[in-house]
Amino acid sequence: MDPIEAALADLESQNPPNYSATARKYNVGRSTLSRRHRGLTVSREAYIENISILTQEQENNLISYIKRLTAMSLPPTNKMVENFVHDLTGHWVHKNFVTEWWQKHSDVLGSSYLTPIDLNRTKADNNFLYSRYFSLVEKKIAEYDIQPHNIYNMDEKGFLIGVLNKLKRIFCKEDYDVGKLKGAGQDGNRDWITLLASICADGSYLPPALIYQGESGDVQNSWLQDYEPSSQEAFFTASPTGWTNDNLGFEWLTKVFDRHTKAKARHGRDWRLLIVDGHGSHVNMTFINWAVAHQIAVLVFPPHSTHTLQPLDVGVFRPLSGYYTQEVTQYLHWTQGLVAITKKDFFRFFWVAFNKAFTEKNISHAWERTGLHPFAPEVILNPRPKKRKNRVPTPPPKEEPMRPLSAKDTRKIRELLDATTSRTSREGKQLRSTVWELADAKNLLKQEVSGLKIALKAEKRKRTRKKGLFEELREVDEGNCLWLSPNKVQLARDLQAKREQEALQEKLQKEEDKRLKALAKEQEKLAVEQRKREREAAKIQREIQRDAEREAKRLAREEALYDREVKKQLKKYSRSTRSKGKKKSTAIAAITESLLDVHEADSPSEVDGPPSRPGRARKLPAHFKDYIIEID
Template structure:
């Protein structure tokens, strides 16, 4: 019996539970012991059996070879990536996991007081916070690599693409389970939002606001731009055109909470509830139930993107929007928004819901398997059909024990696995080539097509309408350039024709 199994048996009969002491006694990992005992992690043999029962020995060997190949290239695959590879080979159905809950603690007297005093409705109660994204950086994930390559110093490490550009996301949700359009701040010169960053943005079906700052962080000016251009714009109608009070719950971050910000709120019947520093990760619905799933969904998409491109091209601001928007749609759901308000005791109002979680022990969120289904398996069950066909032929053969027949079976299985893995690689390489061609196209600042600020260095926020106008202006300018070029070519041809006529005379 393994040490971990002995420790689990001991905990079953023990009167009290002490993971640290038990792990030390049986010489096993404390985190693994805790997760196994709490049912959050299966035994390795149980987890492996799902795949081993579906993959032949030859297919397992080919999969291991492929993992070694990726690890040597600096892309050691995550467990979810390996599940995808196994699905591509053996068509294993994805099994959903579970997510761990996080703890929170707060007193809600100040919020309750504001709501009662100003008769604030749920549809006028909001939570605003910000989250940063460092391009190309993947959250901590478990990966599988060739141990011999690790020992020999040949392992390059997980590709992170080297991009360290910062993008800030200003988010805001409402108690009516809706959310405001995202406000994204890219790192760049003020007002220099490039058209190539928004190549995949569809202003007719997607709503978002874009701006830039030198650091990619928020600022006093951008905080005020968000307050007026996004928050007031999308919440005023629900508050009877501003006649009803609105409650905005946020933290005390200096970038968006200053006297100018508060004075504007006071003049427009917006009550600001500022939570104390270093506690908002437990107090705010966004931190408790939205940013975690958003980070997980974004990381899953980034891992898939890195796998598809084979680490041959780095993530740029051009690709960020597609990954971000997909993650936002997957995480900012009415269910998650309602969960955030409920788990912080704000709707329904119940401080005990939060206080009861203070004593709960929580595991590190990065060790929790995501329940999101991120499989990209092909639909054709070629491996199973091939195996059935070979088995049928072998059974019909009178020389089924012949070495040649068994060798043929293993060869076919190996070829099938190789085809599936190559198909997986080629699809990613094709997309990488297309992206690389787009990347080499030089971008142009949207403000060159439309600018409504006197100071060219001031903050400029581009709404979906402005982006559509800039794109239309770009088309018109390019058409005008083409018309001018055509006119020049025509005039040149006429001049050449006149010269030839004069020569003939």
């Protein structure tokens, strides 16, 4: 313990405190001891903590949080750390604070530019699966007695022939500061060329195969103007996209790989191992059937793991890209950017870069870094930390930080609150309320986050697409890799036959559903037409009914009018006959004759005129029959 701390502890047991004797006993200054004991001054550590933006506990929590994010492959940026500090303290820090802060903790924290990597790849870095993968590889290599000179890794790499990688350069600082220098110039030609490359565990490699981008699918002579068949061995082909496909992958297997590796395998009597990624041009039934039939076992890496397990990715392709960029950059320097880079220039740059990258040293180092040869799984499972520049770390605090209590440790929290605060004081009540509120909020947030994670996993399962043919053969016990041995190939064939049968059944079912749907549609169409005809017939019937009703109403109106006219005439003649003294019978006869004449004049003739709409001839109403007198 520090002498001043020991003296302070001794003073706590004295009543009254004797500063002089205690100072002499622990060999410390009396005035310093007195001021410290009376609270007028504090220790250097406490002073630094008081004037610092973050307390020691906050710094420890922030470091722990950064470690947790790093484990998730989500290390924060400087700006994110600034936001974290603001969330913890409520204050914004100056622009250099984060740099100064992590350098203060350089024993546990670092800062560097990191290359982005897909999260699927980081999730695939699973020691459990990797250990199963290495166990399977070791078992199968021993089972098939495969020697290192018969173990190969094959993969493809694409080139945008005029696009360069990032390089460190020397430039005029003034132009850079004022913004005149935007970046390093490049040709920018984005024609795509794919390299099919393969390396052997004994440090050798196979001749490269290049797939040029050409609409016709043919290789042009001008593209190979720098190729010397007598001293250079390479293979060339073309595709509309410049990418590999199933046919080109099979051609490479039969015409490049088999021809150049058969002799080392005692002309095909020994098993060869070809390790590939899960690309469709490498893993299809045609490729696998031919390989197994010719004593070639195919191993497929676990998904999203080639950045860690594949020798070509780990130790060869990156220097190849760097050397290619150097060659193109040198060419641009010579030509001052006045001459465009085309496909006819590619092979010249590529061949130099290929020979620099595909060296025995690089190839052997690539196999070693992936733990395959010499066989050493611990290289991947227990990697050594990278050596860093020695820095003088900040001395750790004299007392190790205590583990913070969990929100579930309610009993311990209550005991500490009882021991340090008063239940009756206003400050004590406020502190207790705050502590319990924060603890409850933390528990609730944990439950909420847990529920959201479950919901997110369920949603991802819904979106999971159907697995490919060989994907279904992956097993967790084998590290999710695929060893396509004859037995596994037979399983793949059976699975393919099953899928084809299911696809046929699905196709037949779809055709039947389509036929039934068309039949139902036709029946519905006929039913619609029948309902239409019925509606039209009903419409005609309604029109006939309306016409008949209108005619009946018209006749009724005419009859009523006729009746009124008769009554009117009767009254008229009745008055006239009374005044003239004519006989009643004579008057009636005259009225009838007059009305009949009027009626015949107004109405069409019964003989000549057309019948009424209902088809009946017009007749004198029955109630006039009593007034008709037969006159001879």
